[in-house]
Every structure is written in C-alpha cells, then in structure tokens.
Amino acid sequence: MLRTESLCASYGLFQALFDVSIKVAPGEIVALIGANGAGKSTLFRSIVGSVSVARDAVMFGTEPIGNASERRQLKRGIALVPEGRRLFPSLTVLENLQVAARNGRAGIWSIERILAELPILASLSARPATALSGGQQQLVAIGRALAANPDYLLCDEVSLGLAPVAVDDVYALLRKVRSAGTGIMIVEQNISRALSESDRFYCLQKGRVALEGRSGDADRSSVAQAYFGM
Amino acid sequence: MIDRAVATEGVTNASAMHDALKISRLVLSPAILAGLIMLPWFGDFGLQRLLVEAFTLFAIALAWNLLAGYGGLVAIGLHFFVGVGSYALFSISNVLHLNPWVALPLATACTAVTALISAWPMFRLSGAYFAVGTWVLAEITRIAVLNTGWLGAGAGMPLEMISSFDRWSRNANVYWAALAIGAGSLVLTVAMLRSRLGLALKSVRDSEVAALASGVPASRAKLALWVIAGSIAGTAGAVSYMSTLQVTPDASFSLSWTASAIFIVVLGGIGTVEGPIVGTFVYFALREAFAGFGSWYFIGLGSLAVAMMIGAPGGAWSLVQRFYPIDLFGIRRRMPTVIVHHNATGAS
Amino acid sequence: MPTGQASHRLILGCDMSTLIETLINGLLLGALYALFGLGLSISLGVMRMINIAHGDLIVVGAYIASVVTQAAGVHALTSLVIVVPVMFAIGWLLQRTLLNHVVGRNVFAPLLVTFGLSVVIQNLLQEMCTADTRSIRAENISQIGFDIGGVSIGLLPLLSAGVSVGLFALTHAIVGRTHYGRQSRAVADDPSTARLVGIDDKNFLAIVTGFALAATAFAAVLYAIRTPFSPTAGPERLLYSFEAVVLGGLGNLWGTFLGGLIIGVAQLLGARVSSGLGPFFGHLVFLVILLARPQGLFARAAR
Secondary structure, eight states: EEEOOOEEETTTTTEEEEEEEEEOOOOOOEEEEEEETHHHHHHHHHTTTSSSSOOEEETTTTEEEETTTTTHHHHEEHHHHHHHEEEEETTTTHHHHHHHHHHSSSSOOHHHHHHHHHHHHHHHHHHHHGSSSHHHHHHHHHHHHTTTTSSSESSTTTTTTOHHHHHHHHHHHHHHHTTOOOEEEEEEHHHHHHHHOOOOEEEETTTTTHHHHHHHHHHHHHHHHHTOOO | HHHHHHHHHHHHHHHHHHHOOOOHHOOOHHHHHHHHHHHHHSSHHHHHHHHHHHHHHEEEEEHHHHHITOOOOOOOHHHHHHHHHHHHHHHHHHHHHHHHHHHHHHHHHHHHHHHHHHHHHHOOOOOHHHHHHHHHHHHHHHHHHHOGGGGGGOOOEEGGGGGSSSSHHHHHHHHHHHHHHHHHHHHHHHHHHHHHHHHHHHHHHOOOHHHHHHTOHHHHHHHHHHHHHHHHHHHHHHHHHHSSEEOOHHTTTTTHHHHHHHHHHHHTTTTTTTHHHHHHHHHHHHHHHHHGGGGHHHHHHHHHHHHHHHHOTTOOHHHHHHHOOOTTSSOOOOOOOOOOOTTOOOOO | OOOOHHHHBBTTTTTTHHHHHHHHHHHHHHHHHHHHHHHHHHHHHHHHOTTHHHHHHHHHHHHHHHHHHHOOOOOTTTTHHHEEEHHHHHHHHHHHTGGGGGTTTHHHHHHHHHHHHHHHHHHHHHHHSSSOOOOOOOOOHOOOOETTTTTEHHHHHHHHHHHHHHHHHHHHHHHSSHHHHHHHHHHHHHHHHHHTTTTOOHHHHHHHHHHHHHHHHHHOOOOHHSSSGGGHHHHHHHHHHHHHHHHOOTTTTHHHHHHHHHHHHHHHHHHHHHOOOOOHHHHHHHHHHHHHHOOOOOOOOOO
C-alpha cells in the first residue's frame, strides 16, 4: 500500500498542498481529478521525490519514505510518467526505454515485453522519440516508466492533447498493467473518463482533498461541486 | 489564532527594522558622504589611492551586476569598456590638450557611443555565445590597440595634461572623480532599478517570454542596460588610469578587471545592490590584510569563492538576509506571504 | 621564383605551395585546438556548465606530464600512461566534491566556483613550479618532418591531428552506442527527467568529467611538447577552446572539431599576412562567423 499522510508541500513561500492523505493499493486504478493548479502534479512529484516533503508524509507499507531521491523511489518501485511526457529528444524510442531499463529494477516488463504489448512502437523503435505522434509518445512515456518495473505507477495527464483513439490505446495499456498487479494512479482532465476507468477517485481543490470515494458510486453533482469548490 | 499572532509578530519586527534603517539612512549617509569628501584633507596619499581603486572597481562591479544580475547578460568581456574608456580619455586629453577632468565626460560619451555600436553585433548572440563573444571582442580590441602606433602600442600613453597639476590637487581631484563615479553609479543603479526600466528588466529576468507577451520592450531595456553599464565601466576605467598616469593595452584591456568584478558581485550576492557593496569590502579587506602573502592570498581568495558558492550561492548578502531580511535601497518588491489559518475542524 | 605564368597565383603574398602548406598546418593546428575544446564541449554539452578552469586544467596536465617525464625519465608520449588516469581521477574528484554542488542551479554559481578554481590552480602552480616557462622535450617527434609534394609537414602536428580525430571518433562512438552515452544525451536533454528515470547524476556526472579531463590529458601532453607553457597559460587555452566549441555550436561534438579547424587555419593564415597577428585573425574570423550564425555552425536542434 502506497499512501500519503497529511502531506504538505510548498514551493518557496507558496504552499501547494495542505494535509493531503491518499492511498493506492496494488492492482487498483485510482483517479486524481481537479482543476489546473489544484496540486495534482505537485502531489505526484512529492511522492516520487522531486519535491521535498516530511519523511513520514509518504508511507510505503509501514516504511516512511518521504524526501527520498527519485532514484531511491524507483528502486522501491514507484515510477512517474511526467506531465507533458518529457521524452528525451536526442534518444530514439528504443534508447528512451533502454536508459530507463538499465536504471530501474528487473521484472516482467523487459523491453521486449513492452514492445510486444505495443506493436506500433516496435516498428518505430529506431525513430527519435519526439518524432512520433502525441498518442504514440504517451505510450512510449508509459513504457519508459514500466521499463523500471514499478509496483506503483503514477501517470500525470495521460490523455491531454490526444485523439480519442489514442486515449483508448493508453487505457488499454493501463488495464494490462493493472492486471499484472501494479497499483496505478492517474491524473485525468476528462472526469467521465477518469471515473469510468478507475476503481476509486480523489478530487483535489486548491491543494486539499475535497472529495473521495468509489468511482462507481460517484455522484456527478457532488463531484462537480468538489471540483469547482462551490 | 496562534499562527496569526506569530505572523503579525514577524511583520512588526521587519517593519521596525525598516524604520530604524530609514532613520539611520537619513542621518548616516550624509555624514558618511561628507566624511568621504573631506578625506583629502586628513587622509594620506596611500589611503586615497586605495579608495580610488576601491571606488572604481566597485563601479565596474556594479556594471557587471547590472548586466548579469538584472539583465541576464553574462559579459565575460566587460573589460572591453574599461579599455575603451581609458584610451578615450587619454587620447582626447592628449590630442585636444584638454584638462583631463574636462575630457572625462567626453570619454564617457565616447564609451556610450561604442556601447551603442557594439550592441548591434553583440546582441545577435545570447547566453554562452554572448559571454564568449564579448570576451573575444575585448581580446581583438586589445590586440588591435597593441599594434597601433599612435596609441603608443605596447608601451601605452602617458596622460600629458595632468603634469600641470601639483601632486596634492592631482590626487585629490582624481579621488573626488573616483568618489563621484562610485557614488554616482550606485545612485544611478538604484534609481534605474526603481524606475520603469528596472521593472521591465525584472520582468524580463523572471521570464522573457511572458514579459514580451505583456508588451515589455525587452530589447530596448537590454540596450539601455548595455549602454549604461558600459559607460559606467568605461568612466571608472578612465578615472582609474588617471590615477596611474599611464594606460597600456595589456593592463586596461585585461581580463582581470572582469574577473575581479565577477568575484565581487557573485561573492557579495548577484542581482542585489547590497551585494557588490559587501563584495567590494570583502575583496579589499582581504587584499589589505593578506597583501604580503603573494600567491597564497590568491589561493585563499579563490578558495573563498569556491566555498561561498557551495555554501551560500546567493553570496554574502544572502547570508546576512537569512538573519536580517532588510532591503537597504527599497528595491525589492515582495510577494505577499500567505498566512495560513488552521481551524480545529480542519475545514478551510 | 615562380614563372610569369604562376605569378598571378600569388595570394596573400605567398605562392600556391606555401598557401597549401599554411592551410594544411592550419588544419593540423586546428585539430589540436579542437582537442583543447573536446573536454569543454563534453562538460558544456552534458552539464551546461561553463568551466572557467578548463584552460588551467590543460596546463595542469602539461605540468604533470613534465614531472612524470623528468622523474621517470620516459618519453613524453609514454607519460600519457600516467597522465591520463591521473587527469581522470582529478576530474572525477572535482565533480564529486565541488562541481556537483553547483551544477544545474543558477548559471553564476558554477561560473564563480570554476573561476575560483582557476585562480587557485594558477597560483598553486606558481608556488610549486615558479613562473618560468618550461616545455617537454621530445626531439624525436618535434624535429621530424615530411616533404609531401613540396609541402613540409611536421610529425608532431600530424600526430596531434591523428590523436584528435581518434578521440573525437571514440567520444562519438561512446555517445552514440553505449549506455553511458545514452545517459549523457538524456542528461543533456533534460536533467530533471533524467533523474526521474533513475540516472544517478552524482556518480554519473563525475565519470563524465573524469572522461572529459582524460581526453584533455592528451591535448595537454601534445601542447606541452609543442609550446613552452607557464602557470598563467590557462586563460588563452580556455579562449581557444571556447572559440572552437561556440563556433561549432554548443552541444555538437563534430561542430567543436570543425570550429577548432577553422580557428587553426585562420590563425596561421593571419600569421602569414602579418606575423604576430595570428590570434587576432583567429578572433576576427570567429566573430564574423558567429555574427553570421549566432547559434554556431551546427546548433543543437531547438527543443
């Protein structure tokens, strides 16, 4: 179980997160929704070690792991697919995967397996990573995080700017990843999509958890209220 | 409630400090200024010479700080202006048989025009390209002057007209010129930064794209900065060589002018006005204290620079700021601190 | 004296074969300048850090080579066996203890740290080795020359150029095909995402700097054989290195090589026109080309 406990995070003088407590269990998909600036990316970055937080603000089972480096978190099995994909332009698709694989853990997601699951990428593997379409790049970005064989996958803005068909491909991949036992947390701007693809959800508003629950039971109006803070 | 009380407490302390400073500024600075002006009557020539060096180097450091800290223009070749300014002074004074102090503003004008002209090629470059480009510009000018006969080539030129003054007058007037350029460049810098130009520069420094999108005339602001900084450096150089009486290409176009400026600015705290003041103090205090140690002084200086950047990259002034958050010249525009209330129920 | 037919071929006051000779020697000198720039190109490319002490580190390498050749009584080139690993270690240590603390923050902290380092190195060398110039004797290479088609070329310049090409090719191969090369490209592209995929920048960057200094060691030894050096020779080496890197375009390896060649040719052609003004013409050509192409000849593709 990966969870945060009363996590607070700041950028200099500006506090972005206030007492945020969320959890992800293995084999479930949790959606994180909220308006721009609500703190979703900050939450992910705090978990994964890019933003420094208190040591016991992030718990891995019973172990406090807050404030560790990104590399340490990767070794523990927590990987982030960053907002905007951020593939390395000077590297090909294959090299993006290779660089992550060498620095990650061993496991079922070898590069061969990843390319087998995504045949489109296999044919493009020698292209510079940023020469692909948005949807293809998103798949590469997820593949790159998978290459580290994480137990928990955090995906920031998976469908931003993608055509609907591409979004379907992305979620198909995520479902496969879930069935392998990985716990997944996604940030998704499309609320209906987020709720239909996830088991549970949290709604952030101005840095606080405004609403949480099972996605199947979610009531649209209370979600809208929590989202906009009305 | 407790958090709010603490926050107000902090505000009161800071504003009290501000008031204390305002009062001391009103009382002390005229006193200090008066004392400095009167110095030639009670100080010896050695002290005057030291202060001339200090004031002129301070002005050059301010110029580098303006360019790099406020304009984002890292100019490794700032010594280009030092050389141009000093050669302009010596040439104008020698050729036109002008009193050097009358020639000084003309030298400043010359340097300003040079800055304007050099902006056209130099501003095509940015970042590291700009940094190295300015250095090469300085080098090329040095070699050109070195090979120019009527500028005295390697041996340089003396300042002929200055020999008509007696020693006391000469030293005093050079000292006052140095004081003027040092104090003047400080006043000019502060005034500039509090003006719309300063606001424009700060917005460009924070984000050039956003600034341009907001209609900030970024390139005109940079040009103004370049001309002002160049003129300051040129005038300071000219005054400095008035003191040494001889200008040579290797000395006036020497990289060590920029190197010392970089040291002073970054050690003191780049992008602040107080930084170069602190930096100049530290630089000269160390020099006077360890003058006899030769190379070991420089080794110590270099090590201090290294240690400082690793420990306090904001420079010495940032260390002071950690304990006393003061803004001596009223330039900083503060972001309002968010005071967070924590209710018992946890709701916002 | 050329015949009337050939006299119209006088260019820059020299006849054709002298011109070709100057050009070739310019290219060979340029290859050495390129080698000066290789280490700088690597650290600028991967870490975006301007290392002001780079020129002084070349001089350090020269002094180490000088000490080794005298103490061990070996030939200058044999001293590379010691100089290269020592320089690697120096680079590794420098990055690990000092430079890692300032990489990636603002651009001024590394500038002042390396500038402080430069001052310390120059003065330490002055304390330990006096301010006099010295050089490494290697008569069997510096005195030998070949006559190819009327053009006279020295063995040392040929050797230097060969070493330079070899090291550039090696670096190219490492960057393109090895894991370390992929990592360095990733870090150069996007340091924060590189950390995100687990690249251990503390150790990795130390290796990169070690490699950069190891390559510089070759430049240092060849330079030491060719030119008398002194503790204050650093800044001029730095300037030539910078010119090569900047001219070629930041982040472009073979761009640095070409940049070096251009500077070398410009300098020697300039020296033909007026001896002593070689560097001046190098600087002039540098400025003119840079003004025509402000991002260098082969700028890194915009991201």
